[in-house]
């Protein structure tokens with residue numbers, strides 16, 4: 574890529590897919606370049622309305638305004654499925670404390686405790702924890718999961734088409750057993766001790782992440798020069814990044830991109846809502862047939878962060894590291910080697 578601009582990410586207009594073959598071809602060229610060269614972009618033309626977004630954001634703000642005791646009633650330390658509320662300081666990334674609190678929400682399904690010989694990742698399936706005082710949160714969050722799953726599916730189809738692959742190649746690993754994940758996140762300003770890790774550098778585990786951020790800023794992405802660059806907030810856009818499974822699927826032709834959040838200054842609060850478009854827990858990601866496969870460089874070889882083609886194991890690896898208190902309480906037997 575020549576002369577990359579680090580001031581803003583590429584801007585991708587998904588509505589161009591419906592404006593005729595010329596516009597769609599141009600969209601594919603831009604998407605190909607954004608996904609291959611950068612791994613991060615701003616998505617506009619996605620069709621999600623202001624009213625839909627406001628419904629979610631209102632519910633989120635109401636959640637963080639609840640008395641702390643109401644939020645701690647949903648402590649994820651009580652969930653063997655890593656669902657619920659994580660208080661500020663309880664989460665770890667790269668072995669270091671993150672300074673944010675959050676509510677983790679997933680597909681609403683009954684627990685499936687793995688039987689003898691069954692993969693441990695079935696622990697990740699299970700009920701959410703909802704605040705009794707705020708029944709509207711459940712409605713808003715589950716509606717958002719459905720709505721963004723649609724957008725992400727359209728985007729994945731266009732992305733696969735853009736690199737010359739069959740657009741529906743991964744449809745079988747999504748469908749009604751897909752394992753989407755939503756976080757409602759607050760960064761409560763800077764930690765008193767001077768640490769500025771809102772969330773440490775990491776890659777996301779699944780296919781695609783669609784993130785709504787407010788106007789405060791602080792999200793940074795590692796770009797082609799190896800340095801972390803700000804992702805300036807863009808009103809109405811989703812920040813999209815590729816997750817580890819797309820790197821596995823394309824043998825490194827598309828790369829999962831490292832990103833992090835630097836804590837806002839002083840007592841400034843920042844809110845964000847990442848939505849993770851993940852396949853079934855028992856999905857094994859088969860290699861994608863596409864022309865670039867011949868020149869794919871291979872996946873990142875990081876002994877500290879092995880990438881798994883079995884999605885459930887890839888997510889379980891991350892959850893056990895990020896939530897050590899819940900992991901030690903419920904899954905001590907799984908903690909060797911993570």
Ligand SMILES: O=C(O)CCC(=O)C(=O)O
Nearest residue numbers: 758777786792834845847
């Ligand atoms: O809050 C953000 O802007 C990014 C959050 C993130 O990367 C994550 O939770 O995986």
Ligand SMILES: [Fe+2]
Nearest residue numbers: 775776777832
């Ligand atoms: Fe992330």
